[in-house]
Amino acid sequence: MNFQKIGLIIRREYVTRVMKKSFILLTLLTPVLFLLFIVIASLIFAYEGDEKKIIAVVDESEMLNKAIPDAKNIYFKFPQESLEQLKSEVKEGKYDGVLVLPPIQVSNKEYVPQYFSDKRLPLTLDETVKDVVRSKVRDFKLKAMGITAEEMDRLDTRIQVKPQSITDKGENTSAYSNIIGAALGYIMTILMFMITIVYGSFVMRGVFEEKVNRINELIISSVKPMELMLGKIIGIGGVGLTQFGIWAILMPIVVMIGQLLVPGAAQNPPQMNPEMMNQISEFDFGMVINEISNQNWLLILPALIFYFIGGYLLYASLFAAIGSALGDDMNEGQSLTLPVMLPVILSFYIAMSILRSPDSSLAFWTSLIPFFSPIVMPARLAFNPPVWQIGLSLVLLFLGVLASIWVAARIYRVGILMYGKKANFKELWKWISYRG
Amino acid sequence: MNILELQGVSKSFGDFRAVNTVDLQIPKGIIFGLLGPNGAGKTTMIRMITGITGPDEGRILIDGTPIHADHIRDIGYMPEERGLYKKMKVGDQLIYLARLKGMPRKEAKDRIRNWMERFQISDWWEKKIEELSKGMQQKVQFIATVLHDPKLLILDEPFSGLDPINTNLIKDEIHRMNASGTSVIFSTHRMEQVEEICEQITLVNKGKLILTGTMTGLKDQFKKNIFKIVFDGSMPSVVPAKYEILDEQRDWVKVKLQPEQDSNALLAQFMQAGCQIRLFQEVLPTLNEIFIEQVGEANRQSA
Numbered sequence A: 001m002n003f004q005k006i007g008l009i010i011r012r013e014y015v016t017r018v019m020k021k022s023f024i025l026l027t028l029l030t031p032v033l034f035l036l037f038i039v040i041a042s043l044i045f046a047y048e049g050d051e052k053k054i055i056a057v058v059d060e061s062e063m064l065n066k067a068i069p070d071a072k073n074i075y076f077k078f079p080q081e082s083l084e085q086l087k088s089e090v091k092e093g094k095y096d097g098v099l100v101l102p103p104i105q106v107s108n109k110e111y112v113p114q115y116f117s118d119k120r121l122p123l124t125l126d127e128t129v130k131d132v133v134r135s136k137v138r139d140f141k142l143k144a145m146g147i148t149a150e151e152m153d154r155l156d157t158r159i160q161v162k163p164q165s166i167t168d169k170g171e172n173t174s175a176y177s178n179i180i181g182a183a184l185g186y187i188m189t190i191l192m193f194m195i196t197i198v199y200g201s202f203v204m205r206g207v208f209e210e211k212v213n214r215i216n217e218l219i220i221s222s223v224k225p226m227e228l229m230l231g232k233i234i235g236i237g238g239v240g241l242t243q244f245g246i247w248a249i250l251m252p253i254v255v256m257i258g259q260l261l262v263p264g265a266a267q268n269p270p271q272m273n274p275e276m277m278n279q280i281s282e283f284d285f286g287m288v289i290n291e292i293s294n295q296n297w298l299l300i301l302p303a304l305i306f307y308f309i310g311g312y313l314l315y316a317s318l319f320a321a322i323g324s325a326l327g328d329d330m331n332e333g334q335s336l337t338l339p340v341m342l343p344v345i346l347s348f349y350i351a352m353s354i355l356r357s358p359d360s361s362l363a364f365w366t367s368l369i370p371f372f373s374p375i376v377m378p379a380r381l382a383f384n385p386p387v388w389q390i391g392l393s394l395v396l397l398f399l400g401v402l403a404s405i406w407v408a409a410r411i412y413r414v415g416i417l418m419y420g421k422k423a424n425f426k427e428l429w430k431w432i433s434y435r436g
Numbered sequence B: 001m002n003i004l005e006l007q008g009v010s011k012s013f014g015d016f017r018a019v020n021t022v023d024l025q026i027p028k029g030i031i032f033g034l035l036g037p038n039g040a041g042k043t044t045m046i047r048m049i050t051g052i053t054g055p056d057e058g059r060i061l062i063d064g065t066p067i068h069a070d071h072i073r074d075i076g077y078m079p080e081e082r083g084l085y086k087k088m089k090v091g092d093q094l095i096y097l098a099r100l101k102g103m104p105r106k107e108a109k110d111r112i113r114n115w116m117e118r119f120q121i122s123d124w125w126e127k128k129i130e131e132l133s134k135g136m137q138q139k140v141q142f143i144a145t146v147l148h149d150p151k152l153l154i155l156d157e158p159f160s161g162l163d164p165i166n167t168n169l170i171k172d173e174i175h176r177m178n179a180s181g182t183s184v185i186f187s188t189h190r191m192e193q194v195e196e197i198c199e200q201i202t203l204v205n206k207g208k209l210i211l212t213g214t215m216t217g218l219k220d221q222f223k224k225n226i227f228k229i230v231f232d233g234s235m236p237s238v239v240p241a242k243y244e245i246l247d248e249q250r251d252w253v254k255v256k257l258q259p260e261q262d263s264n265a266l267l268a269q270f271m272q273a274g275c276q277i278r279l280f281q282e283v284l285p286t287l288n289e290i291f292i293e294q295v296g297e298a299n300r301q302s303a
Helices: A003-018 A021-046 A083-092 A123-145 A149-155 A177-212 A216-220 A225-261 A274-282 A285-294 A297-325 A330-354 A361-366 A373-381 A387-415 A425-433 B042-049 B069-074 B090-100 B105-118 B134-146 B164-179 B191-197 B215-222 B238-242 B263-272 B287-302
Strands: A053-059 A074-077 A097-101 A114-116 B002-013 B016-027 B031-035 B057-062 B075-078 B152-156 B183-188 B200-205 B208-214 B226-232 B244-248 B252-256 B276-283
Touching: A003 A021, A003 A225, A003 B090, A021 A225, A053 A083, A074 A123, A083 A097, A083 A114, A177 A216, A177 A225, A177 A297, A177 A330, A177 A373, A216 A225, A216 B075, A216 B090, A225 A297, A225 A387, A297 A330, A297 A373, A297 A387, A297 A425, A330 A361, A330 A373, A361 A373, A373 A387, A387 A425, B002 B042, B002 B183, B016 B042, B016 B057, B016 B183, B016 B200, B016 B208, B031 B042, B031 B191, B042 B057, B042 B152, B042 B183, B069 B075, B075 B134, B090 B105, B090 B134, B105 B134, B134 B152, B134 B164, B152 B164, B164 B183, B164 B191, B183 B191, B191 B287, B200 B215, B200 B287, B208 B215, B208 B287, B215 B287, B226 B263, B238 B263, B263 B276
Parallel strands: A053 A074, A053 A097, B031 B183, B031 B200, B075 B152, B152 B183
Antiparallel strands: A097 A114, B002 B016, B002 B057, B200 B208, B226 B252, B226 B276, B244 B252
């Protein structure tokens, strides 16, 4: 192996791609598009219609004390007229509708206010009315049953199961461990999945283009096919790192800009009813931070890097082999790419399922098999799997990478000089067995 | 001294024996033709010489030493299936290819400048390959093959797809480089190109060499004692009686001599009859004829 030549190849693969207009545009525009998406999405969520509605309320239950807080663009009036008069006033256009709250008893399990209008009941109105009436009915019933608000509060109890380890070795996890672990695992799995698929197919396309351009024979009269393949894989890997690096810097900036443009959009999604708000307020942000910083990053980070590199090399080399076996028409390649895509997609689903049970035997076995481990194991890392499992999995991954590079190089060296039709698997097998 | 030596070289792909125990010596400084029909094994031989694949059996010596990674710089190879990176600029591309051959950047740059001046394409440095016409791309391709000043130039079907102007340009360059000491191997199935360029040839068929020799030697070996006489006047009657006439027109005739017959005697017949001789020439077989005859025979034998 001539590392100086591999260096030249890496440099060319990297520089030509990074200098491409399409790369620069895609890399810079993605965060901008993302920003645009945030802004537009939050504007759409915040949009409640610009139509003003005036609703006449007939309160037969006398719970409301002639007051419903006006919601956005909806105004409530309490006129003295009778229902029949109000209905005709709706027809004349003075009101948009009449809301009738019938009398209520403590024994009522159901309470049905009526809304008179020829127009549809708007969703916002429906929810506003329900919210207000629900709390009023509750107050009314509490009062009727002679229960004070303090007594009621005392009925609410917040439940939290706190895990305590028995021995020192036990896992000292808080209630949030599983959620945080799952979230981290989810992010890592998605990243791994994207890197393998996106940059793997970059490698495949690059190999294919060299083949179609008929440049391979000229190049490999100067360098070994293995050197060309490795240079290509590493160069494109560098392009991927650059792209993710730029995104990692730009994304937080974009999110910050987004929050400036649409204040509160990110933290406070509108249209959330009080129950949901309650759940969210129970979510203790401090504990989340605590949990994230409690993760064993000194173990997770290096392991992650190894899985990134290993997973990329393993799949990129297979994609390179596929690219070399393609004929002059890339679209014919489906049957060849499928066997490589399949384990990637499969391990993504496995990773998603084991987020719920990170110590299951499925999790154990798939995080040892090199085809699956680069995507499955990162999902488990946040759940503190035993160190020996990580070690064994990494050793097996390393061997798997060597094996897949070896097999891919055998196919590649023959494939890049075959022109015309794409190869089938029988031919690929023959190529692997060809000598020198 | 031989620039290239193949000693019992064989190569198989699965059950298919592409090259079958080939022995070949190519002397330094000549233009050598590697001839044979498509699929004869020429490209496989070349790929072994350029180190792209290794032989299953046998040895390959370049300039006296077994083939080695350092030979990459000694060989300039223009493959039959050739192309360039379409999106790369001409200058960058040539520098890249030269550096893969192991040439320092500075030296590569100077040489590329020289070559581009020679081909009068100096202003293409910043152009992308895809912006160039086919003929222009061929010039760049040729520069890529020779810019590291190889000892051995291997050209596989170099003129396929070339327009007449570029064909002549590249022929001239081949002769010029050969005159300054570069050995050239020329692989083709088009015989007429070889006749005017090559000094020695070998005929390949089904992975075997069936004929090797110098151009004049081979023609001598396979000549059939046929003479063409162009003359004014009427043909002496003794000629059709004594000799085998192959073909005749009003003012010329083709005669095949028997081994005991002498060409001077034939000419004398015409002169005695008072014919004005305009041309008297031995008709040598074309390479194409030798080729077809030999390949046909080889195929018959193997059938």
